[in-house]
Amino acid sequence: MDEYMFKLRDDQHRHLVKPFSLHVLDRSLDAISAIHDKGWAHNDVHGGNLMLDSDMRVKVIDFGGATKCEENAYVAEHEKHTNKILKDHKEALRVFSGLYTTNTFNSVKDFEDKLQKCI
Secondary structure: OHHHHHHHOOOOOHHHHHHHHHHHHHHHHHHHHHHHHOOEEOOOOOHHHEEEOOOOOEEEOOOOOOEEOOOOOOHHHHHHHHHHHHHHHHHHHHHHHHHHHOOOOOOHHHHHHHHHHHO
């Protein structure tokens, strides 16, 4: 994605930054939601684990930290899994924001802290 963004940031293609960033966000959320629908949380979503194929489809890779989200778990466990799913989505937003704004966010907490300063 960084390679595409570098090309898009030149004056000739700058108008494509927003649609490309939104495409990556939309497709990332679709892919991550598909993982969640199968009962898993990725737990390590970042730009290096979101890849584009030659047809511009977003692929999520590296499932080494993935954990199963049990449907019939106790409330405390359900809360923990909900937090993991929310974190996966926040990580996708962090990647999108980095692509779109060129700001680097080192973590979800860093992203949330900088977002709070803007509000």
